[in-house]
Amino acid sequence: MTKVIIAEKPSVAKNIADALKIKNRNDGYYEGQNYIITWAFGHLLQLFDAKDYDSRMARWKMENFPFIPGNFQYKVKSSPKNKDYKDPGAVKQLNIISSLIKRNDVDAVISACDFDREGQIIGDTIIDSIHTHKKVYRLLLNEWTQEEVLKGLNSIILNKEMKPLKDAGISRQWADWIIGINLTSVATLKYQSGRGQALNVGRVLMPTLKIIYDRDKEIESFVPEIYYKLGAVFETRDGQKYEGNYFEDGEDKFKSDESLKAIEKILKTETGFVSDKKVEKKKEYPPYLFNLTGLQGYITSKFKGWTSDKVLRTAQSLYEKKFITYPRTSSTALEESLKGRTAKVLDVMKKGLPFEEEIKFTASKRIFDNSKVESHSAIIPTYVVPKKITGDEQLVYTAIKNRFLMQFMPIAEFEETKLTTKIHSNEIKGEFISKGRVQLVEGWKKLENTEMKEIILPQVSVSEDVAIHEYKISQHKTTPPKQHTERTLLRIMETCGRKLDDKSEERVNAILSGYSIGTPATRADTIKKLKDIGYIEYHNKNLVCTELGRRVVETLPVTELFDLDFTGKIEKKLYDIEKQKYSSEEFLEFIKSFTFTAVNKLKAEETVVLKKVDSVKKETEVLGKCPVCGHGIIEGQKGFGCSNWKSGCKFVIWKNDKYLAAMKKKPTKTMVKALLKNGKASVKGLTSKKGKKFNAILKYEKNPDNAYFTWKMEFSD
Incomplete structure (x- = not known):
């Protein structure tokens, strides 16, 4: 009999088909012996x-x-x-x-969507x-290499065993709908004048906004203080000098x-x-393996023009192309069962490096530790080496690869010297401190x-005497805290504002217990x-509140929404549903009760205008005649399309057109006008x-055999 496998995306379906050596592709699925592989496009259904x-x-x-x-x-997701x-x-x-699952020769279905809350509910x-x-x-996999796909298909479990993960995913989805629909609607009615983009109020949006707001206020209210330091330069008997404070x-x-x-x-x-x-x-040990927050923080702070959302999208692309393991993880260690596979990956990754001999596999507890892994291990490369990837993908891949290799290189060593110099005078109570540092072993720092x-x-x-060569009192000012960057904001979201040492076991446990703002998968989108x-808004790499953001924080009376602890507790409840320590029914009653109270509190507040939307009607520019039906072509948010689309005309030139994107171009109004008027455009x-x-x-011409249009290119003499 045959099994239908449902992947989350077409690219993942192709990875499974390749692993099973299935070449036969039909419309919407691959078919081979014993398996039919089809796919979703993320969420095909929405609430x-x-x-x-209710029509009201x-x-x-x-x-x-x-x-x-x-x-x-x-329902089926909206257009x-x-x-x-x-x-x-x-x-x-x-x-x-549906037609594939209902076929008589099909006896079972395998959900192969991502192994997380969202992936579970997409399939379910x-x-x-x-x-x-x-x-x-x-099918539960951490990577899409052939070896792992085949191994995974031999150890599939019944989907009903994943019900706790489904319950957590559904509960999160329903809770965000209840809070978002009610509070966004009521806040917009209460505080917005005119029709336009709603005044968004959300469970994760509000506390994240408050973190940025609080830092802005801290900087504004900061009063610098003057302080003084005394430095001296000492000289030894043989004329060598050193500084001390x-x-x-x-x-x-x-x-x-x-x-x-x-003095x-x-x-x-x-x-x-x-x-x-x-x-x-x-x-000096290397930094831990990347989890998603660590990767996003590293890339956004090191490279210009990167956002945490862009890092996630790039890492997701590398994952779907089989080059890295699952990126949406909160863990910085690997499962102990992965030692053999990790050694194999290391052998592939270190080949040809100038310091290849220094890279040696070790099953260190710092790298392999089940107690520090929740659902997914840290992000590492797979044994599949990319031959052709984009510049952005190469940058993220290199960071992941180097962080992986560092774990198996010699530990960096340095010698630290601390000199204490006292003055031959009983009137001086203190002492001068000098610190020296010399690198002994470069180790992992070579990367x-x-x-x-x-x-x-x-x-x-x-006891050796030294001369006082020079001395100086210097004046300094205390500096205000720095504005948040994506790196610092993500760290606070990850730990829900708990100030814990990076090396602390408690920090890891706080994250793994589910006490956070959002999840690794959702923080970038927030x-x-x-x-x-x-x-x-962004000021270079810094994040600051706009005037609207400030007014929302200062006006909205539902203070729980801005409270990190309250938000962390909600995320913790979802985590506990997943671990079967808390029921989804109790959770939804808690969310409903909170929403009723919050809405009534909002209604009772005085109406003020936080956001005024000017309802000036924009003149729609007609760019030319539709080549299909003759109506006007107008610019929309996602493309240049026919104004007669309500009656069924499907002519459109998408702004993210793949043919043009491959040549690093987007269609412009000028180009579209020329195409419609002359049938061609000089680009x-x-x-x-x-x-x-x-x-x-x-040229953008209609195919003779169907309703689709195709690009054609010519070169002028």
């Missing part, structure tokens, strides 16, 4: 809108809220062009999946909508310079002596290409959404596969 439950909800009216349906229902219509691609693919909602009585299994009771910063001026006078006529010398060899700044102190003995809706600055610039004449 009903409020108006689908089509218009927002204060008296209709709070609104919570008795039973949640799903991106018009939310009142079903997405035709989703309808088609759902019909294909599709399978549930088909109402099949056939057995449903689950004056410390008293363990402190080198002084609020007043009076005591330091008194200065004594230094004019005195000499010093080395009262203590400590030399220590210290080890970072950064040399340690060495400070070499002279060879002196304890930051992006805050920017898109106008609550925050400059196209980029070839080899990266060379060229000019060409492009």
Whole structure:
């Protein structure tokens, strides 16, 4: 008999088909011996809108809220062009999946969507909508290499065993719908004048906004303080010099310079002596393997123009191309069962490196530790080496590969010397401290290409006298805290604001217990959404609140939404549902109760205008006649399309057109006008596969055999 495998995306379906050596591709699926592999496009189904439950909800009216349906229902996802219509691609693919599962020769279904909350409900909602009585299994993989796919298919489990993960995913989805629909609607009615983009209020959006707001206020209210330091240069008998800073009771910063001026006078006529010398060899371990937050923080802080959302999208692409393991992980260690496979990957990765001999596999507890892994291990490369990837993918891949290799290189070692110099005077209570640092073993740092700044102190003995060559009192100011970057914001979201040492076991346990803001998979999207809706903006790499963002924080009376602890508790409850320590029924009652209270609190507040939307009607520019039906072509958000689309005309030139994108171009109004008027457009600055610039004449012509249009290229003499 045959089994139908449902992958989350077409690219993953192809990976499974390749692993099974299935070449036969049909419309919407691959078919081979014993297996049919089909796919979703992420979520094919979405929750009903409020108006689908009750037609009165089509218009927002204060008296209709709070609104919570008795039973949640799903529908085919809406078309991106018009939310009142079903997405035709989703309808088609759902019909294909349904017909495949219902075939007489099919005896079972395997959900092969990503092994996380979202992946679980993507597969389950599709399978549930088909109402099949056939057995449903689950394929759980951390990577899509041939070896892992084949091994995974031999150890599939019954999908019903994944019910706790499904319950957590569904609970998260329903909770965000209840809070988002109700509070966004009521806040918009209460605080927005005019129709336009709603005043977004969300479970994860609000506390994240508050983190940025709090830092902005901290910087604004900061009052700098003056402090003073005393530095000196000492000279040994053989003429070698070294610097030291004056410390008293363990402190080198002084609020007043009076005591330091008194010391200065004594230094004019005195000499010093080395009262203590400590030399220590210290080890410097490499940073831990990347989890998603670590990878996003590293890339966004090191490279210009990167956002955490872009890092996630790039890492996801590498994962789907089989080059790295699952990226949406919170773990910085590997499962102990992966030792053999990791050794195999290491052998592939180290080949040809100038320091290949220094890279040796070790089953260190620092790398392999089950107690530090939750669902997914840390991100590492697979044994599949990329031959051709984009520049962005190469940058992220290299970071992951180097972090992996570092774990198996010699530990960096340095020698630290601490000299304590005292002055021959009983009037001076303190001492001067000097620190030297010399690299002994470069080790894993060779992969970072950064040399340690060495400070070499002279060879002196304890009790040896030294001359005071020079001294100086310097004035300094305390500096305000720095504005948040994506790296610092992600770290706070990951630990829910708990200030814990990076090396602390407690930090790892706090993350693994589910006490956080959002999940590794959703945090990047939260930051992006805050920017898109106008609550925050970027100042270079820094994140700051806009005026609207500030007013939302200062006005919205539902203070729990801004509380990190409250949000962390919600995420913890979802985690506990997954671990079967808490029921989804209890969780939803908690969310409903909170929403009722929050909505009524909002309603009782005084109405003020936080956001004014000007309802000036924009004149729609007609760019030319539609080559299909003769109506006007106009610019939309995602493409240049026919104004007669409501009557069924499908002519469109998409702004993200793949043919043009391959040559690093997007269609412009000028290009579209020329195509519609002359049937062709002269386009400059196209980029070839080899990266060379060229000019060409492009045509966009209808295929003789079907309704689709195809690009054609010509070169002028």
